[in-house]
Amino acid sequence: MLLRAGDLRFGYTPARLVIDDVSLDLAEGTAVGILGPNGSGKTTLMRLLSGGLTPQTGVVRLDGVDVRSFRPTALARRIAVVPQETSLAFDYTALEIVLMGRYPHLGAFEVEGPHDLAIADAALESTGTRALAERAFRSLSGGEKQRVIIASALAQTANGEGAGLLLLDEPTASLDLRYQLEIGALVTKLRKERGITVLLSTHDLHFAASVCTEIVLLAGGRVLARGTPAEILTPTSVGTLYGIDAAAAAPFVRR
Amino acid sequence: MTATPLKRGLPVVALGGVTLVIVTLGAPFIGSTGLHLARVFTRAVPFADNVDAQIFFLARLPRALAAALVGCALSAAGVVFQGLLRNPLATPYTLGVSAGAALGAMVAITFGAAWPVGGVATASLAGALLAVLVVYALASARHRGLSTTVLLLAGVTLNAFFSALILFVQYVSNFADTYRALRWLMGDLDVASYLPIFAALPFIVVAFVAFAWLARPLNLLSLGAEAAGTRGVNVVLVQRVAFFSASIATGAAVSVGGPIGFVGIIVPHLTRLVVGADHRLVLPASALFGGAFLVACDALARTAFAPLELPVGIVTALIGGPFFLWLLLRRR
Numbered sequence: 001m002l003l004r005a006g007d008l009r010f011g012y013t014p015a016r017l018v019i020d021d022v023s024l025d026l027a028e029g030t031a032v033g034i035l036g037p038n039g040s041g042k043t044t045l046m047r048l049l050s051g052g053l054t055p056q057t058g059v060v061r062l063d064g065v066d067v068r069s070f071r072p073t074a075l076a077r078r079i080a081v082v083p084q085e086t087s088l089a090f091d092y093t094a095l096e097i098v099l100m101g102r103y104p105h106l107g108a109f110e111v112e113g114p115h116d117l118a119i120a121d122a123a124l125e126s127t128g129t130r131a132l133a134e135r136a137f138r139s140l141s142g143g144e145k146q147r148v149i150i151a152s153a154l155a156q157t158a159n160g161e162g163a164g165l166l167l168l169d170e171p172t173a174s175l176d177l178r179y180q181l182e183i184g185a186l187v188t189k190l191r192k193e194r195g196i197t198v199l200l201s202t203h204d205l206h207f208a209a210s211v212c213t214e215i216v217l218l219a220g221g222r223v224l225a226r227g228t229p230a231e232i233l234t235p236t237s238v239g240t241l242y243g244i245d246a247a248a249a250a251p252f253v254r255r
Numbered sequence: 256m257t258a259t260p261l262k263r264g265l266p267v268v269a270l271g272g273v274t275l276v277i278v279t280l281g282a283p284f285i286g287s288t289g290l291h292l293a294r295v296f297t298r299a300v301p302f303a304d305n306v307d308a309q310i311f312f313l314a315r316l317p318r319a320l321a322a323a324l325v326g327c328a329l330s331a332a333g334v335v336f337q338g339l340l341r342n343p344l345a346t347p348y349t350l351g352v353s354a355g356a357a358l359g360a361m362v363a364i365t366f367g368a369a370w371p372v373g374g375v376a377t378a379s380l381a382g383a384l385l386a387v388l389v390v391y392a393l394a395s396a397r398h399r400g401l402s403t404t405v406l407l408l409a410g411v412t413l414n415a416f417f418s419a420l421i422l423f424v425q426y427v428s429n430f431a432d433t434y435r436a437l438r439w440l441m442g443d444l445d446v447a448s449y450l451p452i453f454a455a456l457p458f459i460v461v462a463f464v465a466f467a468w469l470a471r472p473l474n475l476l477s478l479g480a481e482a483a484g485t486r487g488v489n490v491v492l493v494q495r496v497a498f499f500s501a502s503i504a505t506g507a508a509v510s511v512g513g514p515i516g517f518v519g520i521i522v523p524h525l526t527r528l529v530v531g532a533d534h535r536l537v538l539p540a541s542a543l544f545g546g547a548f549l550v551a552c553d554a555l556a557r558t559a560f561a562p563l564e565l566p567v568g569i570v571t572a573l574i575g576g577p578f579f580l581w582l583l584l585r586r587r
Contacts, residue, residue, distance in 0.1 A: 081485035
C-alpha cells in the first residue's frame, strides 16, 4: 500500500471535527476519487494526506512511514498537490513554474541543471504544454494553467525515492467540457504510462466515473461508502450523499 | 531547450555590476567644482595640499558610496517585501520600518542635543527595530506563520500611529530642530564621512546573506503559501527570515540616508520587465541597478540647481511619483 491513513480526526476549532474518523488506503497505480457535498471535508482530507495539516488523532503513512517523520522536502519529492486554482504574484513563464517543481530536489544554493531541465521538458511533453513553455503563466487559459501546474507536480515527484502520488483538488472546476476531457485523459495516461497514483476530489460524477478506479463518498467528515465507480455511483447512494431524491440524482449517474 | 531561464538572465546581472561600479566611481567627478582624474590620483602633491583629491575622497566618494549602499539595500529589500507580501506594489516602508526610523530620528534630533555623533542614525535604527518587533508581534499573535493580511494592516496602522507621534515631537520642538527633522525626512545622502557607511554595512551584509538564501523559496511563495508548503518550502521560516532581513536592511539604509522613497519599487519593477520574475535574478539585478540609480539621482540632486544641493529624496520622489501612477494604471 502506497499511502495508508488510519483513524484521522481533525478540526480547525476544537468544537467541530471536519474530519471524523476517516481511514483511507491508496494502492500504487490507482486513481481514487473523493466525492462529497461542499463542506464535507474533501479539501481538509487532502491537506491531511499531503502533510499540510497534522491530524489530531490518527496517522498518515507513506510506504509504512509516518509522514510527520519526513522532512518537508523529502515528502514533497513523493507527494505533489495540484490546487484548484493557482494565481501568481509575478509573471513567471510556464517553464519557470515547472522548474519550481524541482525545489525539493536541490540544495539551498543549488540551481537547476541540465538534468532538471530534461525532467521539466518531459513533464511539459506529457502534459501537452511544451509549446507553452516560454509563455507567461498568467496569460494562459484555465485549462492550460491546470496542465502546467500538473507538469510542475510531475517534475516535483520525478526521480523521487519511490512511487509518486498526485493529489488533485477539484481539477475540473471552472473548466469547460473540452478541458475537462483533456484533464481526464491526462490523469488516465499518467496513471497507465508513468504508474502515478492519483487522488482527486471532484463534484463531477461523470468525470469521476471515467477517470477513477475507486470512489470514496465523504459526508460530514466521514466515509459513507467506498468501492468501484460502478458499485458506488448509483442513484440511491448519490442521492443519500447530497441529500436529494434518488430520482433527482439519476440523470447525473452514468448507467 | 538547452539553457535554464536563470542562465539566460545572468548577463543582465553582470551588466548591473559593471554599471554600478562605473556610476559610483564616475559620479564624484561631477559637481560644482570640476575634478581632473590625473590630479586626483597624482602622487606628486601631498594629500593635504591636493584639493582635487580631498574633494574626491573626503566629500564626494563617501557620498557616492553611501548612495550605492542605500540604493542596493532599499531595492533588494523592496524585492523581498514584494515577494513576502505577494504584491508588486509593496515598498520597503509599507510595514512601518521607515515610520519607526523617523520617530527615532525625530526623538534624537529634538531631545538628543547632547548625544554623541551618530546619535540620530543610531536612534533611527533603534526606532526601525522597535517598529519591526511591534509589527511582527501583531502579525504572529494569532497565527502559526505570518499572516500577510495582518502584516499589512499592522504596518499601515503603525505608519499612521508613528506619524502622529512624529508630529507631536515636532510640535514640542523648537524651530531649528524642526528644520533639521524636516531635512532628515526628505532623505539626504550628505554623509560627510565614511563612518555612517561602515556603521550600516554589517547589517546590510547580514541581510544580503539572508536574501541570497531567500531567492529561491520566494519564487515558490509566489504560488501562495500553501502551494509553496506542498513543494517542500518551510513557509513559516521563509516568511520570518524575509520579514526580518528586509526590515534590517531597510532600517540600516534609512539610518544612513533617511527615508528615501520610490527606489524600492521603481527599480524592482523595471528589473522584472527585463529579467522576468525569478528572484535569483531580480534580487541581485535590482540591488546593483538600484545602487547605480540612487548614485545617479544623487549626482543629479547635487548638480541640477547648483550651487543649491537638493536632498536626493526630492529627486527620487519627483521621478517616482509619476512612475508609480503609470504602474497603477498599467495594472488596470
